[in-house]
Amino acid sequence: MTDIASTIGGGADRASGIHTNDAAKARLRGRYAAELRFKWLGAGAVALAGLFLLLLLSTIVTQALPAFRMNYLTVPVELSAENIDPANPAGANYLGIVQDALAAKFPDVTGRQERRLLRGIVSSGSGVFLRQAIENDPSMLGKTVEFSAPLDDFSDLYLKGLLAKSAEPQALNGVTVSAATGDVDLTFADDTVARLARGAGATDDTGVLRLTSSAASLFVDVAGGTVKLTEVGPGNTAKGIVLEALSAPVSAPAGAVLRTITTPEASRKISDREIVWLDNLKAQGAVESRWNTIFLFTGASREAELAGIWGAVVGSFLTLIVTLAVAFPIGVSAAIYLEEFAPKNRITTLIEVNINNLAAVPSIVFGLLGLAVFLNLFGMPRSAPVVGGLVLALMTLPIIIIASRASLRAVPPSIREAALGIGASKVQTVFHHVLPLAMPGIMTGTILGMAHALGETAPLLMIGMVAFIVDIPGGFTDPATILPVQIFMWADFPEPAFQQKTSAAILILLGFLVIMNAVAVILRKRFERRW
Amino acid sequence: MVLYIVVALLALAAVAFLLGRGRALAVVGGEVARLHSLPAQHGSYLALCAAGPALLALAAWAIFSPGVETSIIKSRFAADLAGLGVPQVEAFIRDAKAIAFGGLVGFTDATKEAAAAAYRSIHTTSVVLIGSFCAALAVAGFLYGYRRIAPAFRARHVVERVVRIVLIACSVVAILTTIGIVMSLILESLLFFAEVPFFKFLFGLHWSPQSAFTGAGAEAGAVNQDIFGAIPLFVGTLLITFIAMIVAAPIGLMSAIYLSDYASKSVRAVAKPVLEILAGIPTVVYGFFAALTVAPFFRGMGESLGLDVASESAIAAGVVMGIMIIPFVSSLSDDVINAVPQSLRDGSAGLGATKSETIRKVVLPAALPGIVSAMLLAVSRAIGETMIVVMAAGLAANLSINPLEAVTTITVQIATLLVGDQEFDSAKTRAAFALGLVLFCATLALNVIALRVVKKYREQYD
Numbered sequence: 001m002t003d004i005a006s007t008i009g010g011g012a013d014r015a016s017g018i019h020t021n022d023a024a025k026a027r028l029r030g031r032y033a034a035e036l037r038f039k040w041l042g043a044g045a046v047a048l049a050g051l052f053l054l055l056l057l058s059t060i061v062t063q064a065l066p067a068f069r070m071n072y073l074t075v076p077v078e079l080s081a082e083n084i085d086p087a088n089p090a091g092a093n094y095l096g097i098v099q100d101a102l103a104a105k106f107p108d109v110t111g112r113q114e115r116r117l118l119r120g121i122v123s124s125g126s127g128v129f130l131r132q133a134i135e136n137d138p139s140m141l142g143k144t145v146e147f148s149a150p151l152d153d154f155s156d157l158y159l160k161g162l163l164a165k166s167a168e169p170q171a172l173n174g175v176t177v178s179a180a181t182g183d184v185d186l187t188f189a190d191d192t193v194a195r196l197a198r199g200a201g202a203t204d205d206t207g208v209l210r211l212t213s214s215a216a217s218l219f220v221d222v223a224g225g226t227v228k229l230t231e232v233g234p235g236n237t238a239k240g241i242v243l244e245a246l247s248a249p250v251s252a253p254a255g256a257v258l259r260t261i262t263t264p265e266a267s268r269k270i271s272d273r274e275i276v277w278l279d280n281l282k283a284q285g286a287v288e289s290r291w292n293t294i295f296l297f298t299g300a301s302r303e304a305e306l307a308g309i310w311g312a313v314v315g316s317f318l319t320l321i322v323t324l325a326v327a328f329p330i331g332v333s334a335a336i337y338l339e340e341f342a343p344k345n346r347i348t349t350l351i352e353v354n355i356n357n358l359a360a361v362p363s364i365v366f367g368l369l370g371l372a373v374f375l376n377l378f379g380m381p382r383s384a385p386v387v388g389g390l391v392l393a394l395m396t397l398p399i400i401i402i403a404s405r406a407s408l409r410a411v412p413p414s415i416r417e418a419a420l421g422i423g424a425s426k427v428q429t430v431f432h433h434v435l436p437l438a439m440p441g442i443m444t445g446t447i448l449g450m451a452h453a454l455g456e457t458a459p460l461l462m463i464g465m466v467a468f469i470v471d472i473p474g475g476f477t478d479p480a481t482i483l484p485v486q487i488f489m490w491a492d493f494p495e496p497a498f499q500q501k502t503s504a505a506i507l508i509l510l511g512f513l514v515i516m517n518a519v520a521v522i523l524r525k526r527f528e529r530r531w
Numbered sequence: 532m533v534l535y536i537v538v539a540l541l542a543l544a545a546v547a548f549l550l551g552r553g554r555a556l557a558v559v560g561g562e563v564a565r566l567h568s569l570p571a572q573h574g575s576y577l578a579l580c581a582a583g584p585a586l587l588a589l590a591a592w593a594i595f596s597p598g599v600e601t602s603i604i605k606s607r608f609a610a611d612l613a614g615l616g617v618p619q620v621e622a623f624i625r626d627a628k629a630i631a632f633g634g635l636v637g638f639t640d641a642t643k644e645a646a647a648a649a650y651r652s653i654h655t656t657s658v659v660l661i662g663s664f665c666a667a668l669a670v671a672g673f674l675y676g677y678r679r680i681a682p683a684f685r686a687r688h689v690v691e692r693v694v695r696i697v698l699i700a701c702s703v704v705a706i707l708t709t710i711g712i713v714m715s716l717i718l719e720s721l722l723f724f725a726e727v728p729f730f731k732f733l734f735g736l737h738w739s740p741q742s743a744f745t746g747a748g749a750e751a752g753a754v755n756q757d758i759f760g761a762i763p764l765f766v767g768t769l770l771i772t773f774i775a776m777i778v779a780a781p782i783g784l785m786s787a788i789y790l791s792d793y794a795s796k797s798v799r800a801v802a803k804p805v806l807e808i809l810a811g812i813p814t815v816v817y818g819f820f821a822a823l824t825v826a827p828f829f830r831g832m833g834e835s836l837g838l839d840v841a842s843e844s845a846i847a848a849g850v851v852m853g854i855m856i857i858p859f860v861s862s863l864s865d866d867v868i869n870a871v872p873q874s875l876r877d878g879s880a881g882l883g884a885t886k887s888e889t890i891r892k893v894v895l896p897a898a899l900p901g902i903v904s905a906m907l908l909a910v911s912r913a914i915g916e917t918m919i920v921v922m923a924a925g926l927a928a929n930l931s932i933n934p935l936e937a938v939t940t941i942t943v944q945i946a947t948l949l950v951g952d953q954e955f956d957s958a959k960t961r962a963a964f965a966l967g968l969v970l971f972c973a974t975l976a977l978n979v980i981a982l983r984v985v986k987k988y989r990e991q992y993d
Binding site: 031032034035037038039041043045046048049050052055059060063092156166329331332333334336337338341350353354355360362363366367368369372379396397408425426427451453456457482484485488492499502503506509510 | 709900921978
């Protein structure tokens with residue numbers, strides 16, 4: 001037995017064998033470690049790709065969700081004959097009526113600037129909605145009715161909690177206020193307010209904490225009104241401005257609530273006054289959050305709260321119809337010719353090389369082609385879906401041809417031979433037998449090509465589809481824009497509300513793409529045959 | 532009006548089909564076997580005879596008539612247009628057309644109204660003419676075809692020849708597209724190079740055609756040749772492409788290796804769709820992501836490290852472009868790696884190599900030509916990508932290779948030079964076509980080289 005063992009060990013001492021000594025073991029360990037590292041590197045690469053996707057989608061989805069809701073303000077509007085002349089309803093100032101109704105809720109607001117600020121809380125498009133409501137229901141005229149107006153984009157964003165952060169409200173005891181309006185002096189029972197003011201970033205001016213516009217805003221809700229603190233100290237006293245009138249001066253110490261808006265007034269796009277009004281309206285129950293039908297069913301607008309996606313969706317639809325109508329028949333015919341009829345000669349090789357090269361041409365070059373040929377040479381209209389569709393058709397043509405050829409090639413020769421054998425002509429063979437069998441694959445390729453065309457932006461910028469178009473396009477030659485270009489345009493607008501709209505539009509675009517791809521997958525799964 | 536003619540012709544074709552089929556059946560008294568071609572083929576033949584020539588004539592008319600009408604107007608109003616330059620004449624024609632046929636009218640005067648009236652009458656005459664010509668052609672064609680239907684007539688051959696010609700015409704569209712691209716790029720570029728010397732464009736170091744200096748617009752007399760130096764654009768494009776490839780090449784290649792040689796079936800079932808989704812996301816979405824999330828992220832990171840990062844830094848655009856290209860690199864590499872025969876892997880494993888050693892020392896060298904070609908294609912893709920850089924890269928042409936600064940690219944400049952412009956006859960807009968030509972040549976060269984690499988260096992293992 002010992003002999004055999006020593007033979008297996010290579011006839012030498014185990015510890016000194018070239019494959020078994022410690023150095024060899026270390027080498028092997030090193031190789032296995034390298035193997036493991038390599039494997040994890042690969043897994044890491046895949047995980048990283050997945051992470052990027054997750055990051056991208058989650059960014060867009062979290063941004064987009066608020067845009068699908070919208071806050072409406074319900075106010076009683078007076079549709080008296082004095083506001084709207086029944087003989088000439090078109091001449092009335094509908095926006096003014098809505099704004100007057102809002103101003104009536106805050107009778108204390110008298111200053112010119114404040115009044116303008118207050119009237120800006122509702123969207124400048126509210127008048128249009130009111131007029132439409134009256135046109136739909138003329139019996140409203142002459143009465144005072146409850147009307148829901150969309151809020152201005154900044155007010156809307158504030159109510160969605162996207163413009164300013166606020167801290168938990170705190171209860172205060174023993175608060176007195178010297179007057180009911182204007183500049184007031186306050187006293188407190190303890191130093192809670194001083195502490196909070198220090199934490200809020202107030203500047204210390206020899207014992208007096210000044211709350212400037214670069215510090216957080218502190219509001220004291222007391223006696224049915226709101227005081228904004230401007231100075232805290234010395235001691236447990238403070239100075240403030242009344243933003244919302246108190247019912248009476250508070251001389252006997254009373255309970256109050258301290259609210260903190262932690263985002264400084266200087267770095268947010270909504271003022272303290274507007275915040276107080278909006279919170280007040282919300283507390284009254286006059287503000288209501290609804291599905292944002294304006295976004296889904298109207299055309300573009302410069303006002304963020306009135307901008308909708310419908311015009312772009314219709315434009316995309318019209319463009320894709322043109323693309324499909326041009327690219328599908330031409331692409332399939334070219335594929336049939338190249339795959340079934342073409343002799344192997346220099347011209348057909350040239351066509352094939354050409355198609356492969358076209359598939360690799362940058363999309364913006366197709367835009368240059370569209371500009372030079374369709375617009376400048378043929379004089380076709382700018383910004384029209386028909387031109388966009390043609391450009392996209394030329395761009396998707398190679399995709400459709402390549403997919404159709406692959407699909408035709410997958411039909412086994414026995415089918416063709418059988419058809420030819422019973423006397424069908426070549427054309428009959430192809431159109432009656434081969435093409436129907438290849439159709440599912442061709443359709444899949446076409447849908448994928450269309451999905452690609454739907455997401456394409458650059459060539460359409462060249463042919464002027466980047467124009468600002470309010471009307472919903474009604475035909476193939478009307479000026480139109482399309483979804484990706486709308487996204488591109490909105491992404492450039494500085495208003496924060498447009499960022500949410502951009503994300504929401506992206507979500508809608510991705511939704512269409514998912515649907516198209518799903519249809520392609522289903523087609524492939526259901527009809528694809530393996531021969 | 533033209534639409535009605537087309538619809539009428541199509542209706543006529545349908546009627547002719549039915550009549551032809553009936554006639555074919557009638558001439559043999561219902562005995563289909565006596566016919567050389569099937570009745571439906573006779574029907575198709577008659578439909579082609581009736582509608583085909585008329586449709587061709589209509590197409591020719593649609594292409595040529597606008598030019599003819601315009602030149603008639605120009606000659607009629609030659610006296611009014613005598614003192615005007617080319618852009619003014621074009622504006623005049625555009626306005627007259629808009630008045631006549633509806634559209635956005637710039638401003639109007641009596642001459643333009645007169646031209647519009649002339650336009651309208653010429654157009655009406657021309658439509659009536661083509662309409663009656665089409666009708667005559669259709670009737671003649673129908674009668675000719677109807678007479679030829681006979682038992683021995685080889686309708687099938689005629690119809691099939693027409694079908695074949697249509698198929699050939701469709702496949703020639705691809706060539707026409709290429710010709711159209713090349714011609715439009717070259718013609719406009721030649722006009723541009725007539726104003727700005729070729730070498731000043733290709734090797735100049737200063738690019739600012741948007742600036743208000745002389746030569747920026749059409750109205751200026753002399754073109755300032757020194758503001759069309761494209762080197763900063765080329766450097767910017769290469770910088771962003773380089774950053775993109777630094778991201779995409781390792782991640783794409785490693786994920787291809789992992790998916791083809793390591794991943795279990797279930798991992799692959801998840802990872803492949805992830806990569807496909809990444810490939811299917813429109814580039815405008817990547818651009819938004821780059822501008823909204825990635826650029827501020829790099830800016831914030833740079834601030835915390837004490838670096839000054841531009842808000843439209845090359846690195847943000849490059850990294851996002853890299854993410855976009857990952858699936859492209861990965862799917863191309865995957866194909867190449869899978870094409871390496873299993874016997875090579877088995878042989879290596881038989882010699883005692885671990886899996887990673889097999890991949891690094893056997894599979895990758897064998898697949899190298901394909902991988903190089905995949906990378907070249909990815910580079911060509913990155914160079915031609917537009918939306919990400921338009922949204923996330925800068926507009927000012929800085930000559931810099933610092934990834935933290937803002938640079939601009941060829942595609943960004945093409946887009947910014949042409950978007951929003953209505954006139955396309957200034958050096959500024961022509962410069963965009965010259966840039967397009969450079970872009971087209973660069974991507975074409977990369978694709979050709981990629982093909983060559985594969986052809987030349989590929990080993991035939993099977």
